[in-house]
Amino acid sequence: xxxxxxxxxxxxxxxxxxxxxxxxxxxxxxxxxxxxxxxxxxxxxxxxxxxxxxxxxxxxxxxxxxxxxxxxxxxxxxxxxxxxxxxxx
Amino acid sequence: xxxxxxxxxxxxxxxxxxxxxxxxxxxxxxxxxxxxxxxxxxxxxxxxxxxxxxxxxxxxxxxxxxxxxxxxxxxxxxxxxxxxxxxxxxxxxxxxxxxxxxxxxxxxxxxxxxxxxxxxxxxxxxxxxxxxxxxxxxxxxxxxxxxxxxxxxxxxxxxxxxxxxxxxxxxxxxxxxxxxxxxxxxxxxxxxxxxxxxxxxxxxxxxxxxxxxxxxxxxxxxxxxxxxxxxxxxxxxxxxxxxxxxxxxxxxxxxxxxxxxxxxxxxxxxxxxxxxxxxxxxxxxxxxxxxxxxxxxxxxxxxxxxxxxxxxxxxxxxxxxxxxxxxxxxxxxxxxxxxxxxxxxxxxxxxxxxxxxxxxxxxxxxxxxxxxxxxxxxxxxxxxxxxxxxxxxxxxxxxxxxxx
Numbered sequence: 001x002x003x004x005x006x007x008x009x010x011x012x013x014x015x016x017x018x019x020x021x022x023x024x025x026x027x028x029x030x031x032x033x034x035x036x037x038x039x040x041x042x043x044x045x046x047x048x049x050x051x052x053x054x055x056x057x058x059x060x061x062x063x064x065x066x067x068x069x070x071x072x073x074x075x076x077x078x079x080x081x082x083x084x085x086x087x088x089x
Numbered sequence: 090x091x092x093x094x095x096x097x098x099x100x101x102x103x104x105x106x107x108x109x110x111x112x113x114x115x116x117x118x119x120x121x122x123x124x125x126x127x128x129x130x131x132x133x134x135x136x137x138x139x140x141x142x143x144x145x146x147x148x149x150x151x152x153x154x155x156x157x158x159x160x161x162x163x164x165x166x167x168x169x170x171x172x173x174x175x176x177x178x179x180x181x182x183x184x185x186x187x188x189x190x191x192x193x194x195x196x197x198x199x200x201x202x203x204x205x206x207x208x209x210x211x212x213x214x215x216x217x218x219x220x221x222x223x224x225x226x227x228x229x230x231x232x233x234x235x236x237x238x239x240x241x242x243x244x245x246x247x248x249x250x251x252x253x254x255x256x257x258x259x260x261x262x263x264x265x266x267x268x269x270x271x272x273x274x275x276x277x278x279x280x281x282x283x284x285x286x287x288x289x290x291x292x293x294x295x296x297x298x299x300x301x302x303x304x305x306x307x308x309x310x311x312x313x314x315x316x317x318x319x320x321x322x323x324x325x326x327x328x329x330x331x332x333x334x335x336x337x338x339x340x341x342x343x344x345x346x347x348x349x350x351x352x353x354x355x356x357x358x359x360x361x362x363x364x365x366x367x368x369x370x371x372x373x374x375x376x377x378x379x380x381x382x383x384x385x386x387x388x389x390x391x392x393x394x395x396x397x398x399x400x401x402x403x404x405x406x407x408x409x410x411x412x413x414x415x416x417x418x419x420x421x422x423x424x425x426x427x428x429x430x431x432x433x434x435x436x437x438x439x440x441x442x443x444x445x446x447x448x449x450x451x452x453x454x455x456x457x458x459x460x461x462x463x464x465x466x467x468x469x470x471x472x473x474x475x476x477x478x479x480x481x482x483x484x485x486x487x488x489x490x491x492x493x
Contacts, residue, residue, distance in 0.1 A: 018154040041220040048217060
């Protein structure tokens with residue numbers, strides 16, 4: 001969980017929600033940011049595009065905060081680097 | 090007993106302006122909103138002109154977060170509905186919200202969104218598209234956003250019958266209010282067809298004019314696509330009178346038919362039967378009709394067939410009735426056309442001014458009826474019709490009465 005990674009995720013979330021960047025931190029819960037289920041899938045799409053990964057459907061339900069999003073992305077990137085690159089094109 | 094149904098609020102976004110007032114001002118002047126298309130790079134298209142909602146700034150109407158979820162066609166529906174609701178001066182109660190319907194028409198829905206999204210797959214070879222694609226594209230998006238914004242919880246749905254969509258929508262809403270199914274309805278349609286793929290599809294049909302829309306003229310070259318949204322508040326007349334609402338006019342009949350003939354070849358009998366059905370529904374004689382807002386697309390096929398249909402349905406009175414195609418000014422807004430033209434018709438009756446067929450050059454002998462060429466006409470008319478005839482042979486005609 002690097003600072004750079006956190007920065008990219010928080011800025012992605014802020015951009016999707018049209019929030020000032022400083023409003024979104026690693027400790028933000030989606031609910032507190034007013035993110036509903038449709039916003040959620042939109043943010044996941046933005047994160048998939050940003051990090052060139054594919055977040056599996058079964059992993060999506062557990063992601064309810066910025067921290068959980070960063071952790072999920074960390075896991076995906078380290079576990080399936082090759083797979084992630086293949087998905088990325 | 091059946092109720093009488095009046096129009097107490099109107100809203101229009103079109104090539105003729107951002108509201109109903111600007112729309113009517115342009116219609117009376119015979120001003121055309123047809124210009125060079127700006128939203129799409131028209132290089133490589135055989136036609137370059139369209140009737141776009143000029144200077145449309147979505148940010149004036151929606152928060153930026155909200156805009157991600159709302160395609161242009163649904164924006165038009167929502168903004169027209171806001172104008173109509175404000176115009177009608179409705180005081181919402183929970184009970185009224187439950188007894189109000191929303192019926193919208195749209196032919197192509199959020200095709201522009203779909204076009205953008207699918208380019209990600211086909212052109213940029215991405216493996217995924219935006220999860221908002223479906224929500225922005227669905228034809229009922231306009232009705233859904235209106236429901237969410239106004240809190241209306243009564244029946245809401247969307248009809249898609251190509252160029253007749255909005256007339257079918259207004260007709261169903263009219264019947265729901267007339268039968269007492271609902272107390273009130275927001276009815277109309279919206280369309281935003283300007284995206285490259287869709288324009289190419291129209292080009293392939295060879296029915297779009299390279300210059301402008303000249304209905305009923307000998308040298309007409311086809312239709313010109315338009316966009317926009319138009320919504321009306323329909324209300325039980327007794328309730329409208331009781332609350333002192335301003336009454337623009339009355340919807341008195343609705344007729345439908347299908348051609349069972351051909352996807353694009355116009356029929357005379359099908360449209361004539363829809364006109365006759367509207368007259369019958371309104372208990373009107375042909376001689377009582379003083380104005381017809383024609384479908385009047387200016388394609389080679391439509392105009393003479395429509396004139397023949399008017400003659401077949403109205404008999405000798407067809408030689409005396411005034412007819413105009415306002416598509417010459419606001420373009421052919423497909424699934425919104427019927428609603429835009431319904432408002433043109435209602436305002437014509439209310440203001441005693443019949444809008445003209447603009448861009449008129451020389452008459453076509455096959456369309457030799459009174460088409461109000463180029464200049465609006467002052468006339469007291471009590472009853473009028475508005476025609477919509479769709480590709481696929483689906484016809485819908487509304488009958489209106491002046492508020493006097």
